Amino acid sequence: GENVEQHPSTLSVQEGDSAVIKCTYSDSASNYFPWYKQELGKGPQLIIDIRSNVGEKKDQRIAVTLNKTAKHFSLHITETQPEDSAVYFCAASILGGNMLTFGGGTRLMVKP
Amino acid sequence: KAGVTQTPRYLIKTRGQQVTLSCSPISGHRSVSWYQQTPGQGLQFLFEYFSETQRNKGNFPGRFSGRQFSNSRSEMNVSTLELGDSALYLCASTGVSSYEQYFGPGTRLTVT
Numbered sequence: 388g389e390n391v392e393q394h395p396s397t398l399s400v401q402e403g404d405s406a407v408i409k410c411t412y413s414d415s416a417s418n419y420f421p422w423y424k425q426e427l428g429k430g431p432q433l434i435i436d437i438r439s440n441v442g443e444k445k446d447q448r449i450a451v452t453l454n455k456t457a458k459h460f461s462l463h464i465t466e467t468q469p470e471d472s473a474v475y476f477c478a479a480s481i482l483g484g485n486m487l488t489f490g491g492g493t494r495l496m497v498k499p
Numbered sequence: 500k501a502g503v504t505q506t507p508r509y510l511i512k513t514r515g516q517q518v519t520l521s522c523s524p525i526s527g528h529r530s531v532s533w534y535q536q537t538p539g540q541g542l543q544f545l546f547e548y549f550s551e552t553q554r555n556k557g558n559f560p561g562r563f564s565g566r567q568f569s570n571s572r573s574e575m576n577v578s579t580l581e582l583g584d585s586a587l588y589l590c591a592s593t594g595v596s597s598y599e600q601y602f603g604p605g606t607r608l609t610v611t
Contacts, residue, residue, distance in 0.1 A: 421600070429605075430589050430591075430602035430603050430605050432602070433599055433600065436598075436599065476542060480598075485530050485549075485554070485555065485598075486532070486544050486555045486557070487532075487534075487542075487544060487600060489543075490541075491541050492541060
């Protein structure tokens with residue numbers, strides 16, 4: 388089955404700096420890669436996703452890149468703000484399968 | 500549009516008992532997936548239901564079961580509870596012809 392590894396497990400940045408979280412996946416059949424943000428006491432919130440026919444996708448301060456050959460994808464957050472502090476999860480699945488395999492999570496702390 | 504709702508939000512059970520958790524998807528969504536979240540194992544896929552049929556199943560023992568009703572609401576049941584079943588149980592719904600999963604706030608189950 389699919390295996391997703393995520394690094395780093397914790398990340399501390401200064402407000403205004405950029406943050407990068409990286410994930411690798413094992414199953415070349417995976418073609419859908421969402422990212423979720425989870426705040427304390429809440430369920431994961433979908434923040435951005437990418438499909439394997441696209442190399443990069445941006446949404447304001449958030450971007451995701453995908454390298455299918457190397458089987459890795461990354462989340463980039465620019466101009467970080469204290470409200471970006473949360474746990475971020477990457478995931479992989481086959482489109483339409485609705486069975487997400489998650490990475491272990493990254494706790495992002497943005498210091499004011 | 501209302502989001503995914505889960506009831507109850509918190510539950511305390513004793514070892515050996517059984518428990519039923521409920522999930523109401525976003526209006527119009529017909530797929531409901533269930534996940535277990537623990538500090539040690541992270542987010543793990545339990546099963547997915549679409550149009551009252553189980554479409555995918557994760558690697559969990561048969562004590563974990565689910566069902567979906569004609570209005571797309573879903574329930575999951577855990578029988579003969581073990582201490583290790585203590586977790587946050589999350590459900591997510593997906594729209595028809597879509598691949599984005601939207602999570603509810605989860606049910607926090609504590610087994611004593």
